[in-house]
Each structure stands twice: as C-alpha cells, then as structure tokens.
Amino acid sequence: MEINYKFLIDTFYIVLAAVPTTLKLTIIPLLAAAPFALAIALIRLQKGKSLWKMPVSAYVTFVRGTPIVLQILMIYSLLPSLLNALTKAWSFDINVFDWDPIFYAYIVFTLNIIALLSEVLRSAFGSVEKGQLEAAECAGLTKVQAYIHILLPQAMVVAMPNICNLTVNLIKGTSLAFLMTVKDMTAVAKVSASYGYNYIEAYLDVFVGYIIICSIAQVLFHFAEAHMGRYRLSKQK
C-alpha cells in the first residue's frame, strides 16, 4: 500500500508539537474538577433527603446520558453568546470572541469530568468499610478529620483504576476539541492532511501519538496506585 513516508515522519513532529495542548486539555480539567467532584460525591452519599441531592443527581445523569460531542456543541454554541450578552449588560469592555477557544474547551471538559469523577468517588467511598468512620470518631477525630485522614486515602486507592480509566477516556475525549477550533493533536493532523490529501498518514501519526500518551498515563497510574496502596497485603510466598 502506498504510504508517503516523508509526510508520515514530518507530520509526526507536527503532531508531537501539539501534545502539550492535549496534555493541558487533560490535566487542567482533572485538577479543576476534583474539588467539585468530591463535593458532589459526598453530597450524594449523605443519608436522607437533602436540598442539593436532586439537582446534583440530575446534573450527573445528564452528563452521563449524553454524548460528549453534544455537550461540546451545546457549550460552544451557547456560552460565547451568553458571555457576550453578560459582558455587554455589565458594561465590561471585553471582546468575548477574541478569547482563546481553549478556554471553552476547559469548561466543557471540566463540567464533564466533574460528573464522571463524582461517580467514581461515590462508589469508592461506598466501598470503604463503615467501621473505619466509627473507629475514627471514637478515637477522637471529627467527621471532617476522619474523612481527610482515614477515609479519603483508602477511597483513593480503590478509585485509582477507575480514575485511570477516566483519564484515558478524557485523553481520547480531547480529540474532539477540534470542534471548538482548538489546536490539539487531532486538529493539527486534520489540517496537515488536508494540504496534500495525505489523510491516512496523518491519522496514523495521531493514532500512534494517542497510544503513546495513553500508555504513559497508564504507567503513571500504576505506580501511583502501588505507592498509595502500600498498606495493603502483598502476596507473600
């Protein structure tokens, strides 16, 4: 099969140059989403009725039940005009349409991850033994301290594989950022391909690029999980 090898190699470097954007699109939403996801998880874990449970559950259900493409289209079509109307109403002299589109990408992915991460944390907390909280309180810790020092660390270890999964899915999800004119790996590949119609070479390059990034992420999580889980029993022969 004819492959333009020169193009293949050249484009690979172009794709490589876009890797930082993809990483930014992954790491920033993850970090930004974490506190909100934790809050939502804890709200939903509370026994009994709470004013917050309904809207928060509805939000999570909405994000989980709709394709991310749709979420991107919705935010990208709505937010700029909304912000524009707001800044005009408050008489700020800012041109919303000059903003770097990556800003909108951060918002979409963060909103998405908040919901998905809250589900992961909710089930992770749910799997920590109830007795741990009781024992902590008996030992004199307040509920908050118990959560921070005892429950959260244990929940995190359980959650690690799922968070790894979530991160890998997010990395793949960022491939849709081109819909918001963000110059991530997939976007630059598309652009590069359209110049000379070398589509297959460009997409093969970006395909390899994602495999490398996802693999590195999985290796990092593997070490993180092993480190955090040192207190667990290891199989002694």
Next chain:
Amino acid sequence: MRPFSLQFLVDVFPILLPFLSATLAVVVGTIFFGSIAGGLLAWAKAGSYKLLERLAQAYTYIIRCTPPIVLLFIVFYGLPKFCLEVLDTNINDYDKLFFVIISFTFLFAAPVSEVMRSAYEAIDHGQYEAAVSIGLSPWQAFFHIVLPQATVVALPNFGNSVISLMKDGSLAYTIGFIDLIGKGQLIVSMNYGAYAMETYLALALIYLILTIGMEKLFLWIEQRFSRHKQAA
C-alpha cells in the same frame, strides 16, 4: 441574545425523530458484528493458543488507547485506499453506514471481549467439571451449563458497553453520516446558527431517553435471568 424558544424545541422533535432509525441502525449493526468479533477475541484470550492470546490482548490494548474519532477517520480514509490498492475494489461510493458500522465494530469488539472473558472466568470451573463428569461433551458442557451462567454475569457490563457505544456512535456525523446529530447539525446550519440551543437540547433529551431506557432494559433482563440466584 435571542430568547430561548420553547416552540422551536417542541417543533424540532418530529423533524429529528425519523433519523433515530439511522442512529439505531448503527447501534444494532455494531452490536451484532461487534459481539461476534468480541466473542472470537474472548475465545482467543481464553488461551488455547498463546500467539492468538497475545494478539487479542494487543488489539484490546490498542483500541483502548484510540479515540473513536481517530479510528473512524482511519477506517473512512484508509479502508477505501487499502481496498483499491490491495484488493483492487473501489469502495469509495459505499454508503457511509458501511464505514460507520465497520469502525464501531472494531471499537466495540475490544471492551465486549473483556466483558465476555471476565464473565466466563467468573464461573466456577467446577460447573464444567460436573457437567463432563456425567457424560456431557466439552462443547455441551460449555453451551448448556457455563454459557447461560456467564451471560447473566456479563449482562450489566455488556449493557454499559452498549450505552457507551450509543454515545460514541454520535460521532458518525463527522464523516457526513446523517443520523440524529447529523440532522441536528443540518437544521442548525439551515437556520444560520440560530436555534442551536433548542436543537441540541432536543437531541440531548432524545439521547437521555435512549440511555436511561437502555439501562432500565438491561436491569430488567438481568433480573429476569437471575431468578435462580435468590435464596429461599
């Protein structure tokens, strides 16, 4: 900014709904072919032949690291080229549905093979041993005893894979396939970008109904087939 038009939201549903069949065609076609492919991969992973096992594992790993849209583009642009140059057939004019189902079959087969493999391994080997010990052939033991039990174990995870597939399938419009989202985009562009929010909201509601409906369906199926597990 233009106010939200509830009227448009209501009016757009009957325009969108006929294209539900396109979306479902993708899902059903992919489930069919993808489950067969996934079954073959799961069999390979069961380890009868080391080489096949490694290949199946490599395949699953690679697909797991691949964004669906990249896979879609590779198939859409690469397959015609491959067919033309290697098999000497021109498939450029084939219906986009063909390319969509092929890409998503490649995509779906990987998680499905994992679902099947882990469900199979969850069944105690003693069930198989008991079956052959009273004279069933290995194939009969698998088909009559192991498979039914493994299917029940697999159901929830299989359901999750189907729901993921439904959501990933929405990317088909990027190669010009006119399904729900494809039609939605056409509507938005026909209105020069106006009523975008209403259109997308309508699509979101349709997808919510689909995904929540799927979840409930699989839950119901699982309960029906788990009657034997309820202790007296």
Next chain:
Amino acid sequence: MDKMLKVKNIYKKYKQEEVLKGVDITVEKGDVVVVLGPSGSGKTTLLRCMNFLERADQGEMEFDTISIDMHKVSSKEIGKIRQKTAFVFQNYNLFQNKTALENVTTGLIVGRGIVKTKAVEIGMKALEKVGLADRASFYPSQLSGGQQQRVGIARAIAVEPDVILFDEPTSALDPELVGEVLAVIKQLAKEGKTMVIVTHEMKFAADVATNVVFMADGKIVEEGPPKEIFLRPKEERTKTFLRRILPQEEYNI
C-alpha cells in the same frame, strides 16, 4: 467376581512436585473401595485422574474391555469412560442455573439424548432415592449443603454408571448434615453399587468398605479388607495415621 476397572502405574506431577508415584488400583463389580490418607497423599488426584478431570503423566487403564493409555488418551476415549462413570464432588458443583430435577436430568437429556419425559421419570426416581423428591423444583441456592450433596448423588446415579467416584463427599458439610449424606451412600452400598470413595469419615469407611486403600506421599502404603487395615495394620505409616485419627478405644466391627 469380574474385574471391572483397573488402573496401573499412575504417575502425576504438578510443576516439579510428584503427586502420584506409581499407583495401582483394581475395582471389581460391587466393590466399595475407600481411599484413606493424610492431606497431600494424592488421593483426590488419583480419583480425578480416573475420570480424566486431570491427565496423568503416565498410566494404563482397563475398563471392562477397553484399554487406555492414560496419558495419550483421546477425547473420544475420555467421553466413553465418562459415560460409564459418575463423579460426586466435595463442593457439590450443582448447576446453579438449574433446579434440582434439571440438575439430575441434564446428563440424561443432553449427554445421552434421552427423551424428556423418560428423563424426568428417571430423575424423580433418583431424587426419591436420596429423599428429595419434594425439592425437585428448588434451585441449589435454596437448598442446604446436605441437600445439595444429595442432589449431586442423585445426579450421579441417574445416569446409571458402572462406577461412582466420590471425592470427600462430606468434607464441606456442617457436622449435622454429614449423617444424611452418609446414609444415602450406605444405602447405595447395600444395593451393590460399585463405588470408589475418598473420605475422612473413619467409622463410615469401616461400615461401608469392601476394600480399604491407605495412601501416603503419592503411593499406596497398604490395602486390604477394613478389618485388616483398622485392627491389624501392618505398616508403620498406616499405624501412625490411624493412631492420630481413630479414638483410643478398641474398635468393634
């Protein structure tokens, strides 16, 4: 008495460890052969090799008129042997997704192609024999351990095997439930069924066995009628084992 089943020279290794080091067993029609021995002696492995749930590294089997190399055996030959034998497992291994009756009839309907009505007839008779006819439509999850094992035995006798192999049938049961299972096996022995039983229940072994085989470290140490083995053991190893297991008082048969 005609010889029915004979296995010779069985060797089996797991990784580097030799579990069976040259074992011979002869089973004649109507025999109840009880295999005793400490853990790790290879008794369960021996049983599983006889039914080809494990493949021996070496060994010869003669079953009626069939001669088999136990290492190079073909699936067809395995199938033939399994049509003549039945296995009762330590943890019952009842088909979880089938009722008690279905557990018993599956071997008949699927494995032997018997018509459903006839299979149900045979199945109910087998369940009656083990005292569980009234539980025919219960699922294993709804039965106690003792009941499950009795269904396992019904499943084994329904296919009318020449030999029934029991792998520690009561070891997984609560003490109160052991009696009901042993009662069923004793009844089968009375009816002259040919059986090979691996067990720890000494009194039961003494009651039921026509032949006792004592194994240790992958070899047969001593064998003979129960009176000989229990009252007048010859080998030191046998004596040590019995001393630890049996109560100190004189044993009356």
